[in-house]
Amino acid sequence: MAQTSLNEFIDVLSKANAVEDIHEICSGFCYFSEFEHFIYGARMPTSLTQPSFIYVSGYPGEWRERYLERNYLSIDPVVAHCARSSLPINWRDVAPLEKKDKVVREFMGDVRDHNLKSGISFPVHTSRGESAMFSLAASDDHKKAKARIDAASPNAVLFTAYLHEAVRKVFAKAPLSVSQIKLTAREKQCLLWAAEGKTTWETARILNISERTVIFHVQNAAEKLNVVNRQQAIARAVSTGLIAPQFN
Template sequence: MNNLNMFESLLDCKTVEELHSSTTAIAREMGFEHFLYGVQVNTSLTRPYRFILSCYPDTWRKHYDEEGYANIDPTVSHCAKTSIPIVWKNEIFKGRKEARVRSEAKDCGLVSGASFSVHGGCGEAAMLSLSTSRESREAQDDILAVMGKAQLLTCYLHEAVQRIVLSKGPVPLKKINLTEREKECLLWAAEGKTGWEIANIVSISERTVTFHLQNAAQKMGVVNRQQAISRALSMGLIEPHTIL
């Protein structure tokens, strides 16, 4: 099986169990003993939807969550901001807290590795970390040699998760298409403008403003103006430059 076929096989998976098994096999073929994929969908500013697929040691996963390490792990903050991969090097874990994360991860067999990110068109952000228990210059060279393949794995895995999980989740991840007028009305509503004020700004009737805001809310699966503004902002459906 060539590399592309290997990754495309993920798209044939029908269940989370199949996807976990296939991803584990691919990761190990690439020289990694462990992987962890996580995605966050900003369906809410305060309660985003998260999904994790992992073959990390359970003891480490539990400890990591209990200690809130996601808030201080530099690989997480890096992948949240950029699509550039990051190799785990000691200089990345500079502070005392970050160094503790690194040290304790090593104790659990997550010694060398790299993390990759992908940012989707519906506001979701995903991250894949691949790890091995090997610690040597050779291990680092092996990781660098498969960086391109690992990024491909990240993209294909994310697409597979979208099909199997996110499209059927609590708030299905789907492309939401707002009209320019709906975006415009939402933007002014986000600025605290009333329906009457928005009507005067964009030169339409107040009833038409209400119509556009209700349509936008319905498309996003929310029930009121405040939720519509929150959902649109968190999913990147409206941005300040839209009205310029």
């Protein structure tokens, strides 16, 4: 029961209720798009029960193990791009970075040695602070892959969005939606200024309220965010987009 159009893939994705289903659908889409390998990885920051990282992999097992063993996740420039950006990234375009950093250079060499010569990755970010990535890869070089990559991109972006939803549905038993946490204006302001490196006293001057009140708001924010202190509140509020400090 192979799918023959994007809509069919989206349709079966929304009905998937096991990781195996999702794996098969990804496999199908990968074949449909004329690629050889795929991988989906997500960082789910929000839930009590879920694993922090989720993978659905159609990569060679050997490479997958090597990747984990060597902690490539923290080196991979494609992963770094997807963590920051919402734009698809052709692996070819991370080549410039390659030259500067020895560790990255070695990693890229290793990627090529494992016959993942060309590929493209599609990031997804959600309002819940989840960060995911779907990659399609092949063993031919960038030039030969270009047409295929161009053709697959629009479909794959849409596919990736639905894929992420499907994964979330399968893994989330009782997802805690960060987006539902509402901070009051004052709570956000106090937290924001703290994230900007201001002390309680400084924030109090800025907002023209007492130090005690600043502490009060930060505490309330921390309670709502279900964290233990100011630092963690900042981390969580930033990572879920509740506040967005500027850096000068």
